[in-house]
Amino acid sequence: METATGFNKKVSYFYDSSVGNYYYGMQHPMKPHRVRMAHNLMLNYGLFKKMQIYRPRLATESDVTKFHSDDYVDFLRLVTPDNMNEYASQLHQFNIVEDCPVFDGMWQLCQISAGGSVGGAVRLNHGDTDIAVNWAGGLHHAKKSEASGFCYVNDIVLAILELLKKHDRVLYIDIDIHHGDGVEEAFYTTDRVLTVSFHKFGEFFPGTGDIKDIGSGIGKNHAINFPLKDGIDDEAYHNVFKPIIQSIMEIYRPGAVVLQCGADSLVGDRLGCFNLSTKGHGECVKFVASFNVPLLVLGGGGYTIRNVARAWCYETAILCGQENLPDELPFNDYIEYYGPEYKLHVNATNMENLNAKEYLEKYKNKILENIRRIGRPNAATHEIPPDAYEDSDEEEDDRDIDTRRSVSELDKRIARNDEYSDSDDEGDRRHHDIDDRRQHELDDLYTERASRSFKTNTRTRYPRAAQRDTLDRNHSADSSDAEDKDDLSNMNTSKEDAKMMEGENDKDLPTETPIDTNVPEKTEEVKKEEEKVVDGSHEKEDVTTSAMEQ
Known part of the structure; x- marks a missing residue:
């Protein structure tokens, strides 16, 4: 299968502005805010002019139960920090522990993540796009009836199931530092999905992904694992990654590819131990995209959030054919995060590479031998099931520009004092010293506005994703009050929606979520x-x- 040297592809990008409002809890390394940071960086580099931007539909209970068990999904929908004591027995049953805590808006965040990935798969199936991107997705550890590794709903499995409606064979590639165990487990016994993971192996979460794990039954040789050691650098990584992917593409010939781009394999990650630069990580994305096969690109791990934002911005630029971005970062809402260097790229260090050339060659040759045993599956002709989103023709966002901007204006982020300073690595470059009095004032302000809009007395610290459209419709009634309130400029309020409208394609920004403007x-x-x-x-x-x- 030939590769393309240049990119001229249609890119669909899925993003929900509320994703950055969700908070796993104090000291938890997973920060959904990193997706908002990456998005804001892309906007300030002007990448929104090179792709179609969609707000994903929220995945429904019916969508999620296509893979996950009914009782597990019911639990995710119903449990909250306030009522979790009522679900004490199920917390252990579904592995809701310290790594996967119950937090406000947990189900809504799962809906956003899964909705973007499935929505991207639908557009690929329709031929409406060449590449679909959802940085809020890529949660590869979640199992059928169990949360794991900060992951609750496996959006990747749901997206692959959607792609299988149209394509006989789907290839899944995982460059996260952790083994993609949830995806491998879901497709371990089928030859219609081939999973390949390059990951740290040994005494390292999740502890799976041995080279001997190759699938079973008709899925034998359709699970590929390359166990790596600490300190692997760009050159060594590419020397095993490229030949293996090249061989798979030539022999397996997938109809679509899903690429999980976990950024915890970057140098300096809080939970990682590899030595990949942003350019080295991005080179893997570029190589996979060069095969001109429908491609779904997802996020994943990544816990030094300033580097996650850099990497995902750069990789989006690669997919849009804009690889040569200026290294000097443009001014953006989160510019203070990137100091003192204020550069796009993160370079590898002099960290020792424990992966000897002999070790890598031995495992590479063994995997290539297994790949040669792969035969193309004979998928029986069958009626194609309906799309997950049958009315998938996106509607134009016809709201007045002032109304559209109100989404971000109302979407005020309330930051915890310690949210971005729970480690020495992250904390020395953050300035979120909001005192308790100011915090309570802002809490009261948001609660007052939320209660007026939704007729509830509940204190709403984090806005629910499902309330977005109601916020849009009620903004006109609240705007005059909001202008008289305290200045919120010290909060990490994102201006991405307003900046998006400044581009020359402001009339071409569709939404996956139709806006209901018919008031009774x-x-x-x-x-x-x-x-x-x-x-x-x-x-x-x-x-x-x-x-x-x-």
Whole structure:
């Protein structure tokens, strides 16, 4: 199979602006905010002009149960930090422990992640795009009935199942430092999916991925694992990665490829021990994309978040044919994170490479021998199931530009004082010293606005992804109040939606989530109530929200 030296491809990029609002908890290394940082960096490099940007539909319970068990999904939907004591027995059953805690908005974050990956697969199946990107996806450890390694819903498996509706063979490639155990386990006995993982092996989570694990039954030789040691650098990594992927593409000939780009394999990662530069990591993405096969690119691990944002921005640029970005970072909402160097690229260090050439050659040759035993599967002709999103034709976002900007204006991030300073590595470059008094004022402000919009007395510290459209519709009623409130500039409020509109393609930014602008007719009782004016005692009641709720 020939590779292409240049890129001129249609790229669909999936992003939900609320993803950065979710918080796993104090001291937890997983920071969804890294996706927002990467997105903001892309916008300031102008990459939004080179791709179509979509807000993903939220994956439904029905979507997720195509792989995960019903009782596990019910648990994820219903459990919250407030009621988790009622689910004490199930917490252990579903492996909801320190690594995978219950946190506010847990189910909504799973919906965003899975919705973007499945949405990308649908567009690839339709031939609407050449490459689909979802940096909020790539959660490769989740099992059928169990959370694992910071992962609750395996969006990768759901996306591959969607791709299998159209393609007889799908290749899954994992360059995260951790073994992609959840995906391998899901397809271990089939020849329609070939999984290949390059990972740290030994006394390292999850402890699986031996070179001897090659699949079973008709799936024999369709699971490929390359166990690596500490300190592997760009050259050594590419010397095993490229020949193996080249051989797989020539022999297996997949109809689509899913690439998990976990950034914890980068040099300097808080939980990693490899020595890959951003350019070395990106070279793997470039090589896979060069085969001109429908490609779904996903995120994954990555816990030094400034480097994660750099890597995913750079790899998005590669996919858009804009590899030669200036190394000097443009000004962006999170510029202070990248000091003192303020550069795009992270270079390898003089870390010792424990992977001897003889070791790598021996394992590479063994894997190439196994690949030669692979035969193309004879997938029986069958009726193609309906898409996960049957009405997948995206609608244009026809809202007025001021209304569209209100999404980010309302999407205020409330940062924990210690959220980005729970390690020496991350903390020395952060400035989030918001005192308790200011924090409580901001909490009260957001709670007041949320309760007015949603008629609830619950303190809402983190906005739910499912409430986005309601926020859009209610902004006009809240905007005058918001202007009189304290300045929120010290909060990490993202301006990506507003900046996105400044591009020349501002009319071509579709959304995967149709916006319902049909507010129900007001009843006579409501109209009469609106006409009542109470002098100085209180304002008119906001009946629009009540009508929508009815």
